[in-house]
Amino acid sequence: MSIRTRAVAVGAATAAALAITAMPALAKTYTVTTPENSPFAFVGMPKTLKAGTYTFTYVNKSGTVHNLRVGTKATALFSKGSKTVTVTLKKGTVKYQCDPHATMMKGTIKVT
Numbered sequence: 001m002s003i004r005t006r007a008v009a010v011g012a013a014t015a016a017a018l019a020i021t022a023m024p025a026l027a028k029t030y031t032v033t034t035p036e037n038s039p040f041a042f043v044g045m046p047k048t049l050k051a052g053t054y055t056f057t058y059v060n061k062s063g064t065v066h067n068l069r070v071g072t073k074a075t076a077l078f079s080k081g082s083k084t085v086t087v088t089l090k091k092g093t094v095k096y097q098c099d100p101h102a103t104m105m106k107g108t109i110k111v112t
């Protein structure tokens, strides 16, 4: 590798590092599913998370109308397919639920 080639390579690496540093923090994502054979359950919801912004992709395979509410934010109601909800979680205990079935489909996430 010539000196010139090496300088270009180092420059490119520095530019890449700067680009990564300058990127805004992306929301972390989780996929939560209501299975076809367990139509009133949320599978895949984490029990603990660090404070921050998260996008939950809710996959409803049940054919029953549900939504996913995490704290104050919720997906629309739907019976098949998937929708997302993005929410910023602060330290504490955050409740999640399906609004029409809040007595059955519910839980909490401990946010640290």
Ligand SMILES: [Cu+2]
Binding pocket: 065, 066, 067, 098, 099, 100, 101, 105
């Ligand atoms: Cu429901």
